[in-house]
Amino acid sequence: MLSLTQALDHPLVADCIVPDRFAALTTKEIATLRVTHGGRTARLGDFFKVSGERSASVRLEGNLEKVEGIGAGMAGGDLVIEGSAGRDLGLAMAGGRIDVRGGAGENAGGARPGAAKGMTGGEIMVRGTVGDDAGARMRRGLLVVMGDAGRGTGRAMIAGTVVLFGKTGPGAGRFLKRGSIVALGTIERPATFRYACTYRPPHINLLLRYLRTRAGVPVSDGQVGGRYERYSGDFAELGKGEILQWAGE
Amino acid sequence: MKINGVAIEDTFAEAFTMRVARIVITGRSLKWAREAALKLTGFATSVIGCKCEAGIERTMGPAETPDGRPGLSVLFLTMDKESLPQQLIVRLGQTVLTCPTTACFDGLPDVPDRLTVGKALRVFGDGFQASKVIGGKRYWRIPVMEGEFLIEETFGMQKGVGGGNFLILAEDADHALEAAEAAVDAMADQPGVILPFPGGVVRSGSKVGSKRYKSMIATTNDAFAPTLKAVTQSQLPEVVNSVLEIVLDGTDGPSIEAAMRVGIRAACRPGVRAISAGNYGGKLGPHHFYLRKILA
Numbered sequence: 320m321l322s323l324t325q326a327l328d329h330p331l332v333a334d335c336i337v338p339d340r341f342a343a344l345t346t347k348e349i350a351t352l353r354v355t356h357g358g359r360t361a362r363l364g365d366f367f368k369v370s371g372e373r374s375a376s377v378r379l380e381g382n383l384e385k386v387e388g389i390g391a392g393m394a395g396g397d398l399v400i401e402g403s404a405g406r407d408l409g410l411a412m413a414g415g416r417i418d419v420r421g422g423a424g425e426n427a428g429g430a431r432p433g434a435a436k437g438m439t440g441g442e443i444m445v446r447g448t449v450g451d452d453a454g455a456r457m458r459r460g461l462l463v464v465m466g467d468a469g470r471g472t473g474r475a476m477i478a479g480t481v482v483l484f485g486k487t488g489p490g491a492g493r494f495l496k497r498g499s500i501v502a503l504g505t506i507e508r509p510a511t512f513r514y515a516c517t518y519r520p521p522h523i524n525l526l527l528r529y530l531r532t533r534a535g536v537p538v539s540d541g542q543v544g545g546r547y548e549r550y551s552g553d554f555a556e557l558g559k560g561e562i563l564q565w566a567g568e
Numbered sequence: 569m570k571i572n573g574v575a576i577e578d579t580f581a582e583a584f585t586m587r588v589a590r591i592v593i594t595g596r597s598l599k600w601a602r603e604a605a606l607k608l609t610g611f612a613t614s615v616i617g618c619k620c621e622a623g624i625e626r627t628m629g630p631a632e633t634p635d636g637r638p639g640l641s642v643l644f645l646t647m648d649k650e651s652l653p654q655q656l657i658v659r660l661g662q663t664v665l666t667c668p669t670t671a672c673f674d675g676l677p678d679v680p681d682r683l684t685v686g687k688a689l690r691v692f693g694d695g696f697q698a699s700k701v702i703g704g705k706r707y708w709r710i711p712v713m714e715g716e717f718l719i720e721e722t723f724g725m726q727k728g729v730g731g732g733n734f735l736i737l738a739e740d741a742d743h744a745l746e747a748a749e750a751a752v753d754a755m756a757d758q759p760g761v762i763l764p765f766p767g768g769v770v771r772s773g774s775k776v777g778s779k780r781y782k783s784m785i786a787t788t789n790d791a792f793a794p795t796l797k798a799v800t801q802s803q804l805p806e807v808v809n810s811v812l813e814i815v816l817d818g819t820d821g822p823s824i825e826a827a828m829r830v831g832i833r834a835a836c837r838p839g840v841r842a843i844s845a846g847n848y849g850g851k852l853g854p855h856h857f858y859l860r861k862i863l864a
Binding site: 519525 | 634635636637671698700701702703707709715716717718
């Protein structure tokens with residue numbers, strides 16, 4: 320477990336907090352991992368009390384809204400954040416699960432600057448809201464947002480799935496090649512998506528049941544077996560992706 | 569040994585090692601899941617002529633299926649590893665994929681030997697198909713005129729047992745059929761077992777090869793055919809005038825034994841004189857189910 324020991328007045332880049340990396344490290348080794356605070360190099364132990372060792376199941380406590388890059392590049396393990404996380408949560412992650420009990424900042428599950436791909440596997444669950452560009456350039460994996468999402472959610476997705484329970488800002492799915500954005504709340508679709516049909520997608524049934532049993536997400540039966548409007552797009556790109564918007568029971 | 573006055577012969581059923589897959593079919597209603605399962609398991613009584621053996625294992629409630637809809641589990645068996653995926657691809661593609669509202673899932677998720685059946689069927693989507701990974705499993709969404717057909721990418725394959733059996737020797741055809749029906753009903757809820765023949769019952773048990781036709785790999789079991797008592801080396805007592813066979817396939821030997829125990833006990837009723845079993849002297853099949861040992 321990592322407990323934040325002080326209030327942060329500057330962003331703390333802590334992309335060393337990676338469960339599968341922790342699995343091979345002692346408590347002391349974890350505490351000496353490098354972080355960047357306000358542009359200066361420091362150690363993880365300068366900001367967090369570290370307890371436990373050699374485990375791929377990691378729990379974080381404290382107000383982490385200014386902690387950036389948590390779980391970046393993680394390939395396995397479980398990360399539970401008891402609160403909100405800063406930007407770049409699960410940046411380019413390849414596997415494992417992140418469960419954020421609060422919200423997350425911009426670019427959750429997104430790509431590193433200049434990189435072609437965002438997350439390529441694993442699951443991110445955000446119980447609160449997310450900032451802009453969540454799931455941008457996602458190649459594979461699952462991002463679930465229980466609250467509202469910012470602008471550009473799922474922007475330029477290559478594949479994978481984004482499930483949005485709240486209100487979604489403009490530009491969702493813009494330049495999406497493949498992949499699915501499942502909108503259970505309201506969503507502003509780009510004009511380059513085209514309506515296909517209204518139907519009951521069998522995989523949504525499976526997906527929402529999975530979220531209900533695996534993560535305790537309060538999904539209604541009407542959403543599980545409900546009707547969804549399918550919008551194909553983005554026709555500014557391949558057009559092989561989709562926005563599935565819940566249309567009721 | 570006797571049960572309800574019915575003699576249990578001191579013999580054994582001889583069965584073979586086969587390869588088995590368990591397919592879970594769900595539908596909007598049990599009716600549509602059953603329609604698909606019946607087509608899938610049609611003409612799959614014996615590997616002798618059908619190249620596979622299949623049957624409905626049991627019905628599944630919404631709480632038991634992956635998508636929370638009513639469904640059925642089907643066991644599907646072949647003699648070798650290679651033909652199981654071939655048969656599944658052809659049959660699932662022509663029966664379950666075509667059937668309204670159905671979806672298709674693997675019923676042996678923990679088995680390491682995987683058959684890429686769904687992956688092969690995806691090409692029906694002609695490039696419009698899409699996959700989704702949910703809970704670590706990959707599923708294929710194949711667009712069809714109704715909407716979408718969902719099938720799991722891989723299905724487990726394990727060793728199973730085919731050819732467990734017992735014979736009901738009765739005073740007449742009516743009593744033989746009543747006993748066979750009682751046995752089938754009693755075995756209906758046995759897990760890991762199917763009865764691949766029509767209604768679970770075989771009237772034309774066979775022996776290996778032919779006394780007369782070289783090309784035949786199986787011909788009538790003349791030793792148990794009552795009309796041939798006077799002209800062949802019959803194994804039937806004077807009072808027996810009809811014989812029906814129950815054939816059992818399953819995921820493992822203990823499942824077959826458990827089902828045989830239940831089925832034989834149910835078949836021991838008035839009008840039945842003896843229970844026997846089919847074997848080849850113990851030289852062909854590695855699984856031997858001794859009737860008296862099972863019922864002890």
